Amino acid sequence: MQKEAPSDGSGRVPVLSVKDVSYWYGSKRALDDVSFDVYPGRLTALLGPNGAGKTTLFSLITRLFDAPTGRIEIDGRSAAEWGFKALGPLGVVFQQPTLDLDLTVRQNLRYFASLRGLRRKEADERMDRALDALDMRERIDEKVRSLNGGHRRRVEIARALLHSPKLLLLDEPTIGLDVPTRTAIVQHIHALARTENIGVLWATHLFDEIEPNDDLLVLDRGRIVARGEAKAVVAETGAEDLGGAFKLLIGSDAEEDVAV
């Protein structure tokens, strides 16, 4: 039986619930008792410097590793209890590019669609829609190798959306992209969360990707040091903006690793 996921008291049911999750690499603690929820229709930004534990957290949510402690639920299903079946409602864009460079955009997307059990016709229709939304339709028969970094990212986002996920995970998806491409992708994902009612967990270390109304988690050395709406977090710290709040929250790490 699928358990009813707990709500936050306002009737909202999280599409991702992470509770008391810790993780170690040998004796080094990468995540320390991390708990948070992601809600449908909301973009939750996971902000932290390099090495804060963002990618480890993503690996646990996607079951690349199993969480030894705590509980992770995706759409009400515990990853530990449901195993691979819990991954059904999940779309992922990893930090590292994961497209097959020698295949075309169409071949890459069809491959993914088959892994998700989509029929060819249905897959092709969804592919066209997703690529249209990202202005990539005309590149569909080009090999991925011939695309630039921004276009590859768009294809990865289109791929992550093919099976209409309820939860979208993006691990620093704009790394290495120019500002206009970054802006376009950020806007698209924000709009997608609202219009498609998708819960989005967006790991980043770039403040300008976060809107004041987004939910914000600040992760530092494996611990969540602040949570709430971004504007509320800024207000609580008394800083002028998110950059200032971040510096106050995590100290010297902020200057080394995080940029506007």
Place this chain on the structure above:
Amino acid sequence: MTFMHYFRAFNGIVWRELLRFLQQRERLLAALVRPLIWLIIFAAGFRAALGISIIPPYETYITYDVYITPGLLAMIQLFQGMQSSLSMVYDREMGSMRVLLTTPLPRWFLLVSRLFAGVLVSLAQVYTFLLVAWLCGVELPVWGYLVALPALVLTGMMFGALGMLLSSTIKQLENFAGIMNFVIFPMFFASSALYPLWKMREGSLILYEVCLYNPFTWAVELIRFSFYLKMNWEALGVVVGCTLVFLALSVWAYDPSRGIQQRKVAAPA
């Protein structure tokens, strides 16, 4: 997860592997050139020097090139198994393995599908080689080409599973060439691929024992016997057993909760 989901995912994995293989024409060429050099140059030289007595499954005297053909087929499959393993390490380094492993299907199914895709590629190479060998005058029993197919599927699975197991232990792409040489050449030479085991025993008893413990020997014998419409039960047992062991270890290694693939130790709270 419906049956159709499994079916489509399997098709997708096989289709991707075949597509990649077809796009790498030099891979087919390399797969053919290597055994052809053995067949045309090596076998021609040794034909005069080495006589093959009548040993099962043969019922008449055969030429040396006919003798080594099953070994060369196994060599093609072993190389393909290693190539598949290299491809998995590459996919892991390039990130596309993550896409496969985050699919909502059992990991054993994903790995077996991937393995089977590699077997199909190896069969394409094997039958192309057999055609070229036939054009070069190496003729095997006609029905053998068909009857040997299940044996070739099994041996392909064994080498693919071995490659998959290796891929789970190799951390970096750069280490791969060394590992491949370390596996392929000892397996090939210390087997019945080039000489019958009784001839090996005359030369060195220790080497003979090594050959007996080498799964490659049994793969070669399974293929050899099946081409002559005979069954070598011992070889079948070893090949099936090794396939199951290699596959079980691979699935274990790729399991997110305990495999060596995780490469990181999670301490208790």
